[in-house]
Amino acid sequence: MAMNYFELARLTLAEAIVVVTALVVLGVDLKMGSATALATRRGWACGLGVLGCVATVAWLWVGAPAGSIGGGMQVSDALTRWVKMVLLGLTVGTLLLSGRSAFSVHIGEYVAVLLLGLVGMMLIAGTENVLVLFLALELASVSLYILVGFNKRDPQGTEAAVKYFLFGGMAGAFLLFGLSLIYGATGAIEFRAIALKLSTAGVSPLLLVGLVMVLVGLGFKVAAVPFHFWAPDAYQGAPTPVASFIAAGSKVAAFFILGKLTVVAFPAVSGHWSWGSVAPGWTPLLAMLAAASMVIGNLAALSQRNVKRLLAYSAVAHAGYVLMALVEGKTLGLFAVTFYVVTYAITALGAFGVVSLVEAATGGADWEHFRGLSQRAPGLALCFGVFVLSLAGIPPLAGFFGKFYLFLVAMSVGGGDFGLLWLVGLGAATTCVSFFYYLRLLKVVFVEAPEGGKDVWPKGGLEFATVVVAAVGVVGIGCMPGFVLGPLQNALAAAGF
């Protein structure tokens, strides 16, 4: 398989720009050294990072070619470009939120690792090859491990990073083993080739084991139950901008590739779930994962008193809802899932943005730090309200339409016999449970009276502006989902789905 390196360069130019940006940031930071003020270095690092991302977006929008190389190692079509642009946008948001974070002096390294993680995610988004998938996943994961533990002096963060690393490593091992079993069964590493082989070969026990292991590995990444144990600690222990990066960026990439893998590579072994009959495949597996995630995620969130931890369990629950839609197994599922994950990412970014601002002003992210926020910082509280309500699924916010669409897709499985009604019902019931803790959180913010103590809000409004932009985005998508649905549908169509 001869590789046309020029072609490779063209197709991966986006990732290259980001890598170069990372290196430039490192270089500039090194140049400035510890003599310059921390704030200035931060400003430069984040600014350069943002610039690089924006340039990449511009390239993807305007000039990026279509095509694939190396047998699906990297595919560039409308869909992957769209997802990459979303990832870049989320990273811009994360960088803007990091602008004033004081958790470390190693600014250059922070931004660089962040950008490298982004590269990993972009590669994940653009691949249709299981080996590259694993490589890119490892790149992203290692970056995230480092980022979680970036604040060396915080024991909680360090513990979280180690936990994340251990779990992640194990999950990576599962993934690799599973992929190799699939290779063994099919002899192919490219998605479409695997699909072709599976459609003719049929299902073997080896294959099923491989499938399960792949799902375990990816399930870890999306924090589905029972692979979610890393999530609460990671979200809580990591510096808040990092947590937002995990919640937003890595979720988008992970769900997207899970969707693409199952829809493109494994349609033959999708299996089937209907009243009274279950055919083995990945859909019943996903259905069970979904059910478990919805239930456990929501129930566990009920007792949380730290906002970051609550958002972590909420993420687990949302993973459940998304997996539920993925059970559909075809284009519609992929469509709904991608849409929801993107809007969820924006919401999560905004929510963590608020958390980081509150942390900076009050020193913590527990409920007592949020008490009476609506009277201490009305604008911020309002944005927070928007994000929380969107997570709950209240109109006219993005989360409402997204959830509605997920439920719709899940209901349509089975072509009229409503085979997944039990799962949809479970989803509706657990959503009610979630309303309870979301409302309770909002009660703390809006209803309860603020306690004494002065807030020291960071000066300047870049973070606040980011949060507001995210909030406006959530409301806008909620009122006019067509803005996102349209382009996504076109992208899907152009990609052959």
Place this chain on the structure above:
Amino acid sequence: MALTWTIWISMLGAVGVYLAGPGNPARCRWIALMASVAGCVATVVGTFQVGVNSELVTLVRVPWVKPLGIDFHLAADGVSVVLVLLTGLAAVAGILFSWNISVRANEFFALYLLLITGVYGVFLSFDLFQFFAFYELAIVPKYFLIAIWGSTRREYGAMKLALYSFIGSALVLVGVLAIYLASGTSSFDLVRLANSGLPPGVQTWAFPLVFVGFAILAGLWPFHTWAPTGHVAAPTAASMLLAGVVMKLGAYGALRVGMMVMPHGAALWAPVVATLATVGIVSAALVALVQQDFKFVIGYSSVSHMGFVLLGLASANPRGVSGAVLQMFSHGVIAGLLFGVVGRMVYDRTHTRELTLLEGLGLARALPFAAVTFTLAAVASMGLPGFSGFVAEMQVLTGAWQAFPVAALAAGVGVVLAVAFTLRVLQKAFLGPPTTVTPEDATPITLPEKCGALLLLGTSLVVGLYPKILLDWIDGGLGSPAFATMRKAFGWP
């Protein structure tokens, strides 16, 4: 079209009030009042624009989410218009009765107007997704109105109310999705879904989901327990809206989405609904008879009166359903009035709602306007002729006679019980023995309170003496093309 303005005016009003800031309650009140009065005027104008000719008038229709066949579709027939009119009146009255709110006034009135927006939206929606969206939208403002400005156990009451509402919507969501998928039309347009003829098998299980989901909000027994707690906990204006308008959202949903789209399911489940409704009428009345808290009596009274609405719907004949819609309007006005008197005129002055304590305060002498207003409101609530409640109950009972005579008889017993508990609370609260003790704060009834009371009383009286003004619209509405499938399935002439 004037009716669409109701939504926009309320929304803009909400934003405007919020921006007015908490420092100037008077400015907030006036903005809110202007917004609600403008909305009310729009509803009246819109009522005449829609007319009594059994038409379904489309107000706005633009594609919204094309891949799913969702349009932004506002339309109105006679039934919608009557309920929109109720909303307009109740909104104005509620603001008049809240003239004394001064803590975080901008947020209060903003949430109030946001709630009104959601309600207008539901009553005017003819796209199922949009209907559901507005319905959900209305829940969150309720929570905050009660949790922040309420009284007894407000946080518990607010959470209970919100959760019950959400559980109801969860049921409705599953039902809505089933309707959409089973209809095979790839459109969320209510009329198209109704005409598509859903398979009876699907209707058998989808109808109870949708109906019960909506009827929870309407106070269907035994899912009604949120109502008394919630109403008691809520501040006056919120209770007025809750009992007066929001409970009607549930009944309207049950009619518009449940019965109009799935009439076969409705006919199948009608006996069950009639039984539950009747049990609700009687049991709530019995419970009201032994309450010691003034507001609890009114809260249970609301559940009992809503039972008539559900009974009328269950009877599935022209008179019963028409009576149900009229009872929605009538009870909305009367409940608003009752809560206004209890909450604003009495509680804000005496700071107690215990009937035994109120008996000793000689309120008939201290607050004569309140006493007269409540007496008339009590008479109206009992269903005495001359007020709107009588005509509505008469229609419902006539319809029930034709469908479920046993239920009609039991409902008659409910009427007597209503007389008993209403009279009891009137006697205890206002007609106690003469005394020299005066309530803590015997400020005379203010002008806004008087205006609000007269507005509602007058409406009930006019409709009671000349019910034609509403019945023509209701009957016209039931004859509109939207209800064609339902009419055919029920065998109406």
Place this chain on the structure above:
Amino acid sequence: MNMPWLSVLMLVPLALGTLVAAWPRSGASGVRRIALVSHAVVLGLVVWVGVEFDVTTRALQFVERRSWVPTLGVEYHLGLDGLGLVSVLLAAAVPLLAAAVSDRVAAGRESLYYGLLLLLEAGLMGTFTALNFFHWFLFWELSLVPAYLLVRFFGGPGAGPAAFQFFVYTMVGSVALLMGFLALRVAGGTFDFIELARLGRSGQLAQGLGAALPRLGLGISGEALTRAVFLGVLLGFAVKVPIWPFHTWLPSTYTEAPAPVTMVLTGVMSKMGVYGLLRVALPIFPDQFRELQGPLLLLALATVIFPALAAMVQRDLKRVLAYSSINHLGYCLMGAFVLTPGATGADWVESAAAPALNGVLLQMLNHGLTAATLFAAVELFERRTGGVRRLDQFGGLRGVAPVFCGLMGISVFASLGLPGLNGFVGEFLIFRGVYAAAPWVAVMGTLGLLATAVFLLTLMQRLFYGELECPGSGFRDLDLGERILLGVPVGLMFVLGVYPDLVLRWTNPTVLGMAAGN
């Protein structure tokens, strides 16, 4: 006849009542005067209507008919015949007398009292002239509210529970009435009394009921359904008249209410029940009445006898008179229940139905007059004793207040049915008619007469004769105003007793029409 007299009859007290009720508290004496003038104006209007009344025809007069709510079958339909005229006359005269003796009772809250009294009168006028169920029922129910408030606000120590019982008890009956009429509407398609009567006579009502209402699969016939509806309707009136055993609300209410209010309650409101039976129930359910005639007559007898027996052991003056009221109304019931429209034959009409019905109407008027006068006397009594009414605390009043005792005595004798006074004629005609139709009932009914005589004479003997006993500061005799107040009705008692044709002239055509079955 262009002027809508009957509507005016209702609207005038309604408007004046609202005006009076809203009058500021400061103008007390002015309020009283306005109220008396208002009542007098209404009485004048009634007299005018009576003068314009055509006594040669049995048709309804002063008819007003306007469409109101077509979809509900509701019309604005008013009309007056002999029965209505008698009732309306009572409704105008008794409140006037009551207002005249209300000085003591209304003290301090004149505008509320006189306003409520006028509103009550408006409700009564409306009930006696309406011919469509909807607004007949409207006034039937609405007249309860002023009555309730009057008892509640101005009554004695036990007024609270008594008023509550009065209201709720009556409402039970009213709801039964309502349910019955809703069923009739479903079956017959109309709320109009005349229409329904036509349907009832022709038997179409039973058919309609059978067809329109589901039978619950039990194979209940149309006749059985009609009987059930009839019982519901009957219950509504049974509570109002009252018919034994639905009378238990009455003694407490009459006793606790202030005497002038009791005048209206017993003088007019009880007649609403009899009016209802004659105007509404009898014409619509002739066959059912015929079927149940036996048990109904028994109930009427019970209403005559048992309260009379109960009155004998009462110690409170008002309570005695309350039971006595029930007893007298029992005679009206006897007379009403022997009517079996549909039975033909001029002989029948002449010997049984006409006398009975004439007697009932006369008895309505006369009892109204007599009972009102008696309770007026009670009010004058209470003025002097400060509210003390126990019989065993008084005696020999004839010595100190001969005029009062004389006038009250005459009223008592009229109530007894002494020939020459008004009470006799009505009772005589009733017994005559009843004897011709069901002799044993008439015979048993005389027991009631006997018991009445016993307790009334005992009453007189207790109060007027014997040793002078009077707690408190003595018992002064009537002054000029009070003499006129009692004297005029007493005079009327003589006039009506000697010249009953004064009334019969107006009632006879209607009676003949009703007795003949149309």
